[in-house]
Amino acid sequence: MLLVAMACAAVSGAAQAFKLEETSIEQIHAGIRAGETTCQQVVEAYLARAKAYNGVCTRLVTADGAAVDAALGTQRAGSPIKFPTETVGIRTLVPDFDRYKGKTPDYGHMEATLSDPSVKQQYGMVAGIAGARQINGLDTINLRGERSVSCKAECDAASGKLPAQCPKACEAFRKLPDAIETAAALDKQYGRNPDTQKMPLYCVPMSFKAVYDAKDMRSTGGGDVKYATDFAPRDGTMVSRLRDSGAIVYAHAVNSEYNGGSGDPGGDAKVEKPNFGTGGARETWGGATCNPYDTERETGGSSGGSGTSVAANLVVCSICETTGGSCRNPGTHNGVVNFVPTKGMISYGGAIGANPYQDRPGILCKSVKDAATVFDAFRDRKTGEYFDERDPYTALPPAFTSKASYVSAITPAGASKPLAGLRIGVVRELFVKIAPSDAAIIDGVDGQLKVLKDLGAELVETTDPQFKDDPTIPNVKFGFQEAMAEVIPFHMPEVLSWKGADGKPEFSVPGWDVTSRKYLVAAANHKAPWPANLNLRRIMGNPPEGPDSVTGYTFAFDMEKYLNARGDATVYDWATLNANARYFTDAKRASAKNWENKAIDPKTYDTTYTMKRRDAMRMAMIKLMRQNDIDVLVNPPLSTLPAKIGGANEPNRDLRSGFGYGARLGIPEVFVPAGFATSMIEPKYALSADGTRYDTVAGTKPTALANPLPYNIAFWAAPGEEALLLKVGSAYEAATHHRKPPKDFGPRAGEP
Template structure:
């Protein structure tokens, strides 16, 4: 049976063309045993992102108008950014995940299109309450009275206050590989200012939310914060929290949006639970469980890609489903972020989607550095805040990692490369109308998207004339 969002698209008249290839089991690496290695249409020797990257590259290569992706970490927005697309990871509770293999707390369904308006039209169809997905009950009464597409009006942005997340664009803390992408996002911020928005900008190498997090993180995250920073706590965690609550200057300098842990990517046991539930409902007689997948699959093994079998075996070892830590972390982060935005009267946030360009296929990945991962920023979206990435321009040169027998990854560059970069806009939960307003204004003012040179528009076949029949 179709997933809920597929059923809604069909009912609205959409043509469901195909299922796209994806990184196997939605993890790192552009490779699957079923569909092989897939690539970026802007440079076919480079990766197109991760997880939902096949969906993104199919849109970028003009094979389809839009595609649907699933985002647990950055799997809608990162492939969209590096394929010069608009990618929306909506509020978790807005779009049903029923019918997907994974339907956990972090998993969101969103459109990947060439324009903001197209993404909004897709959301108009797939958004809303689904009795088969209890999380969507929170969407009741939260959808706008007008269609989402009506907000993609490409107007001015006077009256909109947007905070600049400098946490995610530090030249001091990041590497050579990040620099040109940061330059591109700086220009995007200037463009937003020219459109009339009021920007709340802490300035280069400063942080928008650092002081706010210091005030609220210890108390709201409590035991989770103690697990992350055990050096601040003695035998009595409560007294330590009282001291920290009154003296936030005692907190470690590294405390930042880059480093906070809100309970991990997924709750304990969730992977095994979700895949077993999906397989049981699917009713396949051969593959009925995660254990069957492990026993009956032939896994592709390559030292350049993560070990998929090992990940499945790790999930199989779980015997308890425990969402409590993740739910508490999500609620704590939501509370902090809402409070931090309210204190500065912010309507939205702007940041890079990622500052690391896509690597060469099978090459070593750029190492994580000072909380910056090589695949993009995920913390805020994972807590239920909607985010949209929009094309922001192209690099002229990049720095690549190449395999080295001594240290594993030698930096080489600059290498001439014209690769897409995306800018992220983030709103409050159920703030998609504002996201479409901001994103469409920026898109219309800059028009950064260019189709990949080797994958231009697909010409429609000549229409065959049909003779009139008079009855």
């Protein structure tokens, strides 16, 4: 009896060894093998966290701040979400509202969704709730009865006769197991001995940005759209491959609806009700997601829910998408690792895009090793390659793909001087402080460069006239200005003809006509100065407004291409989308209508420009690296801390456009937590002189943050250098351990 008691005690102790918070893929596998947990228990524990933490974190902004009636939203993790009745009066957000003479604001209000009139959602202006202990990161959880509106409740029953009122498509849909049933089936088949060589993501609950199609979950890109069937007819390629690798296709994550929608192209549809301030990553169906480190603040878009769901331990990893900064921003604002491989390495087949030439999936996890494990799982199981016939961008040369696993590139624990022999280039053009508010992140990352030296790397730096030279780091002999001078005069000479809003030339060199062949030839041969303001930051931005502007044809085209391929009986083009959709603000309504009527420009200047820029600037980037024997580049991933939801955005963000270089170049990047900011300079609203609008202005005084905000450090390299970046990123991560979970989202009672 004593031996039995000792054995029971040992089992009981073992059962408590597995910890869900901050767990890794490897730890889940170890816990299952040791009998400390089962796959079903892992999924149920994440469901318990979703029930506790995935609620509403925003309030309506109203004219008077009066309370509204209680309202319930869609079902999540077994219960309907509850909306707060308290509201925020607009006078608490903007100054001098009594003198405001503009259009009536798009005040916050509750409204029934079009997809499901029995549930409500917040529309119009919203503001974040301080200390909400909710993040609203997941818009749909793969749980039977709530994973689809088309087949909800009894229409998704696992057995019995399909009720007469249910669509016929539900007969096949309800045969698909949900997340718990999938986990139970894995337990039954593999028990404590899963084949993690065959299934490297065995029992890993993951979220996916809502733009990625899944056959067993609502897939509407976050939109409140009444499709004939709201689940996709087939998985997106990368969802399918992760499913085959043993991952639990667990939830869709809140995003900036339709990848942000690429703004408003202008047209007959006008905004009648202006919306002040930032809404962060927000959907009409799922609502807004909030930063787990400070729930008053935004998460970065457009993959906000992907960042928050990983940061707050609602999932193990998430798949984001980036057209410019849509993985980078939620990665750094939520303190999680972000790995985005070379464009084309991960298929985008079966997803809503914004710009096909730049759109690419990325991976958000809590560690570099987990991100590498997920990346390996994207390989075709038969060929070991990443090619997918659904995505022409995956037709890369085979040499781009490492034959060895990418996990094998991770720096071993305890390695001494693991970066010895590597030369890392510090990109000082991206350390320039355009505004005082840039200091927190830029100075923080600058202070981390010494870690790379301690790890054995040799540092060199580019120069910028707006950045004070660091005497401790040698300068490169050939910089971005010199490289651009060699490639732009032939590949993109039209850039030298850009004019500003005042009609004056944007670039000039004393004594030269920079648009002339004579100058272009001289500059290319380094016999004429290069314009000081035509630098890395500027070329990564867009042309000035005018006949050569980037017009947004890409989003108009790709959205309709997706709808056409999906083949839904009700929604199949822009016109039928708008006829069956509702939008969370009047501005979104107007922009969607204008996209519907966006004419196709046969010149497609926007596509031509982005293609030319990638080719020219990749050449410039790689030449700089080769000529200076640089292996990897490093800089801050962005310079601004997250704004308050409903508050003012930092002005002049276009001046920091260089931080979108990764998506524009299509090169691999790894972003790793690098610290926390303890103070920031908040932007403010200012009423225009004529009282018709509110502008945002930069603040001047730093304020201490009650809740410090995380930021990352960015590493990038030439196409195909994923293994090298993973080595560098994991070495830095092991030396610093900056990742810390948000304090308000700790383990729940009874959580393993």
